[in-house]
Amino acid sequence: MSISRSIGIASLAVMLTVEVSSQIDRAQTLPAPQRIYLASRIYSAVEQYFAGWTPELRKQFDEAYQQYLTNVLGSDQRRDFDMASIRLLATLHSGHTDFRDSWLDDSDGMPLGFDARDLDGKWTVTTSGVPGISQGDVVETIDGKPIKQFFDNARQYLVDSSLRAQETDLFSIGYLFPRKFVVGLSGDSSVTVDRAQPSSAGPGEASVTGRWIQDRAIAYIKIPAFDGVTYQAKAIDLVHEFKSASVLIIDLRGNPGGRGDPPRELQMALMNTPYRSWIETDPTMIGRLSTMGYLQASVSSGTLWVHPEGRPEGGIFRGRLLLLVDRGCASYCEDFLMPFKTSGSGTLIGETTAGTYAQTVSLDLENGMKVLIAATAERFPDGSDFEGVGIKPDFPVSSTPVEVGNGTDSCMRKALQLAGASE
Secondary structure, three states, X not given: OOHHHHHHHHHHHHHHHOOOOOOOOOOXXXXXXXXXXXXXXXXXXXXXXXXXXXXXXXXXXXXXXXXXXXXXXXOOEHHXXXXXXXXXXXXXXXXXXXXXXXXXXXXXXXXXXXXXXXEOOEEEXXXXXXXXXXXXXXXXXXXXXXXXXXXXXXXXXXXXXXXXXXXXXXXXXXXXXXXEEEEEEOOOEEEEEEOOOOOOOOOOOOOOEEEXXXXXXXXXXXXXXXXXXXXXXXXXXXXHHOOOOOEEEEEOOOOOOOOOOOOHHHXXXXXXXXXXXXXXXXXXXXXXXXXXXXXXXXXXXXXXXXXXXXOOOOOOOOOEEEEEEOOOOOOHHHHHHHHHHHHOOOEEEEOOOOOOOOOEEEEEOOOOEEEEEEOOEEEOOOOOEOOOOOOOOOEEOOOOHXXXXXXXXXXHHHHHHHHOOOO
């Protein structure tokens, strides 16, 4: 993108700021000046902070932005603006770059009441609180459309950096589905789902839990998220409680990461050897380099060594560590896992993780809307790609639709086998 075009967009944003109040009306419509102002702010922020640019991606994004402007100028509906903005940022295929609007969540973000994911080519229900839909059922159609066709149509709104991550997230985003729709299940049965009706699905307020599996020998800790200091503090307390165990199983399946500080102290409590950090790259916009045709400069951290023994919580647990992982482990969960994988100080069991972690810039648009931008690009300590790739387990274990249906936990079974115990 040329400098003159950048200045033109910035100038347009400044001029329109005069016409747009700091508290934009949260009605269902947005006047044209507001839409243009918001669109220009989104483009400017992505251009400045996004860390994953390549020449090809920049060209694709500019083309998508031109179509985006046509779309947002063609409708004054707030939902249309939201969906167009989500679709624009989804072209970057970055799991930490997204557009969000609390109005959209409030007005049309009601959950489906069940979740499903592609297992062995079958979209299998993994949890459900909807009468008539059970764990292990196979979804074949949505409102008569084959599930693959429905997913292919929805992919343009899924920001994830891999196909598998998009499949994992599909059923967790309510506004991608009609308010009321018919789910066709295998066996020619069908169930009508009304998102406006509450269901018993959902884990509620999950917490960190732990127990002895075999007294003084094998212990188990489940960490559903890293969302705030209480999760990490509870997990560290349990590590202290189980520090005499010969084997400690940490279950991180479905852990999406969270907000706040990363779980460094918990990491230190379980880590017994020095490990290498991510290679982290930040974008740097330098005007003189831009005039010379460079896309952008960057600053890379290189590989840093971290020594757990120098930390307050360093090396509390010194036994064998088994880590249960799956495709739902993302962000801070993957940041937590990476040192155990690359240093060999932990054994990973389950599925390859989601493959998305970055330091994120949040731009508040002051009207319930905000833009999240991946402001760093992370690579493994050996320099290999991470985004869209994920962390591979040492012992791959995937559940089949039949196992999901009968409640078999093959991942836990493998962990107990490696620990030398029976379930």
